[in-house]
Amino acid sequence: MSSGGNVILEARGLTRRYPAGRQAETTGSVRAVEGVSLRIRERETLALVGESGCGKSTTARLLLGLEPPSAGEVRYRGRELGALSAAEMRVFRRSVQLVFQDPFASLNPRLTVGSMLAEVLAVHELVPRAKRPERIAELLKLVGLDADAANRYPHEFSGGQRQRIGVARALAVEPELIVADEPVSALDVSIQAQVLNLLADLQARLGLSYLFIAHDLAVVRQVADRVAVMYGGRIVELARADELFARPLHPYTKALLAAVPSLRPPEARRRNADPSLPEGEVVDAPSFGCPFYPRCPSPAKDGECVAALPALEERRAGRWVRCVKA
């Protein structure tokens, strides 16, 4: 994959299966995430895109150690997450933080913004009690809020302001990597840009890395250095953002790009993408062969797509795709 700084977080063959209830005997289990490998480096933004149900959020939960993988492993600075001691786990918790999609559900309604941030500083013993108000004001300023926001409760803020509070909470532990799970998709378009600018600004000032999860490629285009496209629990394409947008290889990526609203005339839009948008749902992904085959607008004629799962192959340096035709 592309060169750059040191790897902060790495997934190796990450797999998460859930028992499929009554159908377990026939289908075994629901495979939410299957063999996902990726690396997030210092100061880079890796975007993880795909439609809902493709396993993006489960991948994020696995990377954060919120649930254990069924197979594969997560490595933080080269050390497997499950093997970390309690003290190392505290370091990991300080180092990797999460920003949520829903700015209404992600803040405890019973705590003022100040007490929420003070708790983080206290638990991690980051700032002595006397200095905490000062640090809280600093954090709020960092995300573009007034210091007096500390005295108010979450419901007193608008969606965009709450999202800033969520970012401030994540920043309180001075993390190196922030996993942002659809951080702007619940916001008005006008507010989206402000929050995206804030994230970019923080990256520049604090040297942060982001794992940026989104379903909206227009947003990803603005922020990502590299993009991983997921379908049916697997990565189907991984590339530098400029390359992916200029020349998508996987038919699913092409379909996603075609779905981005554009001001360009339709002819120009169709240059990259197959005009027929795939239909159906990701749960239809077959248990063998290419997961995208049932919806693929241009499958291989010789049945190669259903014969076996295509491998994720590196076509050029840092340019990975899982398709026999691409």
Added chain:
Amino acid sequence: MSAPMTGSRRSVRREAWRRFMRHRQAVLGLLLTVLLALTALMAPLVAPHDPDEQTDIVATRYQPPSVEHPMGTDRFGRDVFSRVVYGARISLMIGFLAVAIAISIGTAVGAIAGFLGGWLDTTLMRGVDLLLSFPRLVLLITLVALFEPSIALITLVLGLTGWMGTSRIVRGQVLTVREMEYVTAARVLGFGQARILVRHILPNVLTPVIVAATLGIGNTILAEAALSFLGLGVQPPTASWGNMVASGRDTMLNAWWITTFPGLAIVLTVMSFNLVGDGLRDALDPRHVV
């Protein structure tokens, strides 16, 4: 970033208060409850006579309601009104304390079951099912019969038999709240389990607990009255509404006031707490408004 501020925490409370005040029956219940509490607190000032005073029994017993005795006298010539007033102390004290015990146990059991889950959850909740399969009165009588009846014992036993409903409510709420994103945020921030449960989950499950507690006070007062009526609760001569009803039972046709007034007190009190509970539920949970 100057989006309009939408109210404050105080205004949320004010909004709930406004909804409560619009609920006429709840306001009536609240007024009666406050009146009752004041009566109990200031019993020596309100009661015209000593509740246990017996003077010339033959001359003063079985007097119908009069100016001197607004609710008449019982078979020992004691003033029924004064005894009802003092009985309010006993009923309310037992009601509040027993519910406090029940809510504490119920919250602890429900929170642990819901938060930790697994076999502990299964074990605790099947235990709750088992306890709920006994009629409460049977449980109460069994427990009380084992010991010497006293007010402390009755309070404890009422508390120990009244927590199961609360534990179910709390468990259900905890199951919901522990999946909230702010709880995930707390986990990602590396907060300990105890901190997450006590500071981030429990404060957000309290609303239905408050409602359950209010409704529980009415039930508990009723259960205390039933026990006292059966002679297993508050022992004479201490006045309790339940044992007053029992003491007048044989002379109900000749001296109706001896049973009727404590009976009315029970009905009014239980009704008041239930009305307040209903009003609180509607006021605190807008989705629940009928």
